[in-house]
Amino acid sequence: MDLFNRVRVGINAVPILSPLTGVGQYTYRLITELQQILPHKPWLFYGTSWDREIRTAAAPGARELNNAIKRMMPHPHLITRFLKQTRFSSGVRRHKVNLYHEPAFLAYRFKGPSIVTIHDLSWVRHPETHPVERLREMNRFMPRVVEHASHIVVDSDFVRQEVMSYYGVPGDRVTTVLLGVGAEFAPLDAARCQPVLDKFGLAYGNYLLTVGTLEPRKNLSTVIAAFARLPDDMRRRLPLVIVGMNGWGMDKFSHGLRHMIERGEVRMLGYVDQAELPALYSGARLFAYPSLYEGFGLPPLEAMACGVPVIASRRASLPEVVGEAGILVEPMDDAGIAGHMRALIEDDALHTRLANAGRVRATAFTWRKFAHETIAVYKKIMSHVD
Missing domain, CATH: 3.40.50.2000 (Glycogen Phosphorylase B;)
Incomplete structure (x- = not known):
């Protein structure tokens, strides 16, 4: 035997x-x-x-x-x-x-x-x-x-x-x-996303997304700072959606969020059931993940599998995951990240190219x-x- x-x-x-x-x-x-x-x-x-x-x-x-x-x-x-x-x-x-x-x-x-x-x-x-x-x-x-x-x-x-x-x-x-990345992470059209998006009051293609436990290492404060640099009308039209459990150190950036949350520009969904994530990814205009340090980074891979362009940190393991199929940035450069956000919102050709490249790259990870x-x-x- x-x-x-x-x-x-x-x-x-x-x-x-x-x-x-x-x-x-x-x-x-x-x-x-x-x-x-x-x-x-x-x-x-x-x-x-x-x-x-x-x-x-x-x-x-x-x-x-x-x-x-x-x-x-x-x-x-x-x-x-x-x-x-x-x-x-x-x-x-x-x-x-x-x-x-x-x-x-x-x-x-x-x-x-x-x-x-x-x-x-x-x-x-x-x-x-x-x-x-x-x-x-x-x-x-x-x-x-x-x-x-x-x-x-x-x-x-x-x-x-x-x-x-x-x-x-x-x-x-x-x-x-x-x-x-699981087979459930795949591009979904508006009709298939609608039940989940309706639950959270979101419109298909009209929000920016980030996913991760809310703790300092995930560097969400820089995502928020970059988002705040976008024009007022853009922030109102495409809110920033933050998905993740409250972690350690939330108090360090929660105060600065208050006014944008009150105006509906930032939506904090908390922990979301795994079954709802494919629709949330697929419905986003872009996915931002400038984490300071990751051993791998599942969320950007899941976003790519759903056909969503990714902006990720060029540090640690994330270049191994994203490769040339996304935009790699210095994680503390909120001005640079804001520029890439705006480009992916306004440039449909760039958006389509990165969406396709990310989807192809994700197929190598099973x-x-x-x-x-x-x-x-x-x-x-x-x-x-x-």
Whole structure:
């Protein structure tokens, strides 16, 4: 029998229990693809229990227990992690897991071969964009995680170089596996977008869009500053729509938004269900994403797949995603970004050219390809197991 047919993969599935941001999307797509490809469905760890089926909600009482620990105990993060490690280890033994993939940085202790996905080093490169508690946790645990992992998977060549440089990891221990874009992200005409756009009071082709957790690293303050430079009538005709959960550091730019929100020039939709995103992308005139630091950048790829021209930062991994199919900018240059916004609004030929180029480029990124390349890493690691 092929050695790989005996592999019993365990995956930390906690990231899919909350609204799906980048790591949650990665974890969800990894699990759903592996369920279809592997000879045995992976075992999924949900923090307090194990299952082979996908869940989207935490077990009853789990959130209340975590909140109680935070209120009543010193060092709540360490206590919570200890409890989860205990449940993790007992499940590993019970289900005979012999290969562990941690998709969310902070791997649990595991005696067998393990793969850890490091999506970025933002807590190292941009510590000012993280709360103190998160910095403390990452700096405490990540050196050990990197040391003990059999192999590290990263989302881009940019992050691969970051990991090799910062942690001194040799290149043969780090593999780039580019992410994918779901088939649901495709150009939709006005009629198919209308139900979603009506819900949010938007008109097809008559708004600008940005998507991402509302935190300083996403650099939404520069998007807003660039938008504010557009002529008054243009801002009224094409409002800026911001989609994303409230994150850390919102207070730093929320005050400046107030007057444009009151005038209807900026619409903050908050977290939007994943099923509504294709329509929101497809209905936008353009998509702006001048993030300061990204390990990959799913939103610009999703926008390109929907046939929407993209303005993105030329920093970090984003050039690997966008390539020459979008407009790459210095992320703090609000005047330059405003000029590109105006060009994409007024120049139909430029808009069409970039919309087509983005759609073609996006076809090279699929979750099935991502899964097969991840499995190739599994096979490589297992081939060295006695």
